Amino acid sequence: MSDSNTTDFTSPSTFILLGIPGLEAAHIWISIPFCIMYTIALLGNFAILFIVKTEPSLHGPMYYFLCMLAVTDLVLSTSTLPKILSIFWFNAKEINFSACLTQMFFIHCFFAMESGIIVAMALDRYVAICDPLRHSTILTSPVVAKLGLAVLLRGAVVTLPCPVLARQWPYCRTNIIPHTCCDHMAVVNLACADIRINSYYGLLVGNLVVSLDVVFITVSYTQILRAIFSLPTKDARLKTFGTCSSHLFAILAFYIPGLFSVVTNRLRHNMTQQFHVLFANLCLLVPPMLNPIIFGVRTKQIRDRMFQVFTHKGI
Template structure:
């Protein structure tokens, strides 16, 4: 679908997602690792949810937060990958205007929610290691549910202006989005009016949410490391650090690609477009795959339960 540059249409009926410009010939090949990543993410996160639900010994705050993380990962990957694969396999590039804004909202919302879950998990590890006697008092099931609700509401409310502002803008340049999904700024940049409000608000969300979350997590882990190094024996230090190592690895897998992608988006003007889009896809798809692997390998209770399930089925 094409539109004249002189025509202003406040609500275009559809947008066109190009996929990865410059790598169209390799779309089918790129879809193979993406499909594998998605399959692993689905299996791993559903496995986490099933194991925690069916194992009463795992009904603890850390594993409840892990279930929240698994749900956000499932929504993030499912919001983006099916449409992405339809572009790669069937050249189905059209996406309805409302569907595009819905995808934009869910991606941005659940990224904020996932960041909030990581903060909650850092707080859980801080209390468990630095004040273990009060852990059960601070983090009851009721309080864990409240923390999860706050994380969900924070993401839902803060991101709500994204699609509202995008819907109100007139679009007169083009309806072609050089991306595999409806990324917030990629959509807003198609408007033919001043987009400074959307741009500044997006920067505000980035700094006030992810920036503050990273600071809070860093402070928590500084206190955790100080408590660990004050333990009398090496074995005690290693055992205590092992209880939070999986969470630390998951944090790195989430925030490092996010920071890298944000830097490229804002300062990498000479970076090829296809590289920018690939990194944006990796940022959304790889953490949902890695998180269940990290927790499955590093968390003794989940690893043991998973091995028991496989050996029990075979016997």
């Protein structure tokens, strides 16, 4: 294997994922919190899907978007964590070139999808609070399905050029990726070519998509807050604001790590590779783990249904 890492080649059949460079001796210990977070993400998101499916009263726009978020979180975490744990536990560092590009696509596509779903949930909250009488007629099931399809297509369209461009470059120096997964720039940085188009495209499209989503969310919540503060009583204002609290926590759980990741990428020369890789993994793990907890705790209908399920089973 050492020969394949140093011999010139133009089309590697496999890449080698190092895991967390410099912390190989601690991989087993690092795997423990990673495995716990992944287990919580799996159980929590599957629980959300089960509860919404089995409870007819939850068959509405807000909960349909929540199911989309749960599926996105499951795919996002599952596209990376099994491979990461296999590196940590079994030293299974090899990944097929095509599988690497596929993982790259899924990571970035579903990350963009998660941002889009959060925007769709902001739209739902805006209509529910600012135009409640027309909520059921505006956000019908076909409209919700079309919004979900639009989010999926947007994520796929803006992400597809990344693996397509990465596939065309020659890789003639090394096939060793100093990362736990096939991140776009971690892969193309190994290419023996001018990769500025990848760098510019990733930076422009990534920032543009997230910036537009943040602007839309900000505008939505500006109107929502205006509607809330126009309510006559404090109790009415608190009750109405409470319907947005779980969504607001989900926004913070997703965008704050993402924003910090952008900052660390710009200051990479001031930070160790270990920190960069660890934080990149947390950005992929924390939102899928926290979202079902946030919506399970803060949404009364889901919380009550969960208690009913546990009580019925005698847990």
